[in-house]
Amino acid sequence: DGGITQSPKYLFRKEGQNVTLSCEQNLNHDAMYWYRQDPGQGLRLIYYSQIVNDFQKGDIAEGYSVSREKKESFPLTVTSAQKNPTAFYLCASCQSSYNSPLHFGNGTRLTVT
Amino acid sequence: DQQVKQNSPSLSVQEGRISILNCDYTNSMFDYFLWYKKYPAEGPTFLISISSIKDKNEDGRFTVFLNKSAKHLSLHIVPSQPGDSAVYFCAASKTGGSQGNLIFGKGTKLSVKP
Numbered sequence: 001d002g003g004i005t006q007s008p009k010y011l012f013r014k015e016g017q018n019v020t021l022s023c024e025q026n027l028n029h030d031a032m033y034w035y036r037q038d039p040g041q042g043l044r045l046i047y048y049s050q051i052v053n054d055f056q057k058g059d060i061a062e063g064y065s066v067s068r069e070k071k072e073s074f075p076l077t078v079t080s081a082q083k084n085p086t087a088f089y090l091c092a093s094c095q096s097s098y099n100s101p102l103h104f105g106n107g108t109r110l111t112v113t
Numbered sequence: 114d115q116q117v118k119q120n121s122p123s124l125s126v127q128e129g130r131i132s133i134l135n136c137d138y139t140n141s142m143f144d145y146f147l148w149y150k151k152y153p154a155e156g157p158t159f160l161i162s163i164s165s166i167k168d169k170n171e172d173g174r175f176t177v178f179l180n181k182s183a184k185h186l187s188l189h190i191v192p193s194q195p196g197d198s199a200v201y202f203c204a205a206s207k208t209g210g211s212q213g214n215l216i217f218g219k220g221t222k223l224s225v226k227p
Binding site: 006035040041043048058092105107109 | 117119122145147149154155156157158159162164202204206214215216217218219220
């Protein structure tokens with residue numbers, strides 16, 4: 001079954017530590033995205049990548065970093081510079097063709113204390 | 114400044130009746146609009162979309178209406194079923210943008226009561 005896998009589902013870290021969230025897709029999609037959801041808020045774009053070895057900042061990229069070394073993988077690192085890291089993180093992918101639907105993973109809930 | 118607004122945080126509807134979820138936008142450059150459905154602890158799933166060249170798109174029980182002059186779109190679900198209970202996000206994309214560069218509303222939580 002094709003899809004997007006995010007792991008782990010729940011992640012706990014102490015303040016000041018970097019943490020990396022995994023996102024893997026086997027849909028052969030070119031483009032991948034990271035969104036963040038906070039309670040009562042819409043999804044906000046952190047970073048996106050439309051091709052391997054290339055990525056762009058979204059609306060709230062500060063305190064985050066990404067890499068896209070393989071088409072299937074787009075890990076997100078939440079650094080200690082991110083002031084409010086506790087959130088629900090969603091990875092998504094789609095074909096690069098215009099208006100191709102986004103497919104989302106089931107998310108990782110990160111709690112930083 | 115919120116470019117996509119869903120002004121109703123929640124909506125409760127009786128099973129079998131119509132559910133109408135509303136969405137307003139401010140940016141006239143948006144040319145494609147989508148609705149996503151999200152269950153707790155899961156990622157959103159794509160539901161239905163509409164291009165700005167149309168004013169209506171229908172898929173089974175789901176219909177999206179677009180009123181460009183009012184910068185308003187709505188999602189109609191008829192008849193509503195308990196399994197439709199979820200959070201519904203409205204999203205929009207700009208001309209030339211890839212579909213992933215979406216601007217999302219804050220969502221409306223729909224509860225369909227048996």
